[in-house]
Amino acid sequence: MSRAYDPCTERYSDVYFNLPEVQKAFHANVTKIAYPWKTCSDIVGDYWDDSPLSMLPIYQELIAAGLRIWVFSGDTDSVVPLTATRYSIDALKLPTITNWYPWYDNKKVGGWSQLYKGLTLVTITGAGHEVPLHRPRQAFILFRSFLENKPMPS
Incomplete structure (x- = not known):
C-alpha cells in the first residue's frame, strides 16, 4: 500500500463527515442544516464572529x-x-x-x-x-x- 498523498482525501472527508451516524457521534448538525458538511467550506469563515481573526x-x-x-x-x-x-x-x-x-x-x-x-x-x-x-x-x-x-x- 502506497503512503503517498491521496488527492481524493478531501472527498473521503466530505463523505465520512456527512454520514448520519458520524454526525450523531460528534453531536454535529443537530439543527439539521440543509447543506452538507464540506471540507474547507467558506460558510464558517464568512460567519465567524465570536473570536479574534488573529491568534x-x-x-x-x-x-x-x-x-x-x-x-x-x-x-x-x-x-x-x-x-x-x-x-x-x-x-x-x-x-x-x-x-x-x-x-x-x-x-x-x-x-x-x-x-x-x-x-x-x-x-x-x-x-x-x-x-x-x-x-x-x-x-x-x-x-x-x-x-x-x-x-x-x-
Whole structure:
C-alpha cells in the first residue's frame, strides 16, 4: 500500500463527515442544516464572529501564562505560507533564544526550527498545512519532541 498523498482525501472527508451516524457521534448538525458538511467550506469563515481573526493576542496570553507554544508550518504550503507564519511570529517581538537551525530525521533535514522566549517555530520540509498527511514521520517527531519538552533533533 502506497503512503503517498491521496488527492481524493478531501472527498473521503466530505463523505465520512456527512454520514448520519458520524454526525450523531460528534453531536454535529443537530439543527439539521440543509447543506452538507464540506471540507474547507467558506460558510464558517464568512460567519465567524465570536473570536479574534488573529491568534496573536491568544499566543500572547498563553505565553504570559507560562504555557509552551509550538507553531509548526509546512514549507510548501500555498494556502498558509511559511512566510506569513514567520511575519506573524515576528509581530510578537519575542526575544530569540536559538536562531534558525536544521533539524534532522535519519540524517536528512526534516525542517528548520527557531526558539523564541515562550514559543518554538518548527518547519517541516516538503509538507503543506496538513503536515501529518504529507509527512507523517516528521509530524510524529515534532509531536514527540513537544510532548517530551525537547528541541527538534539536530
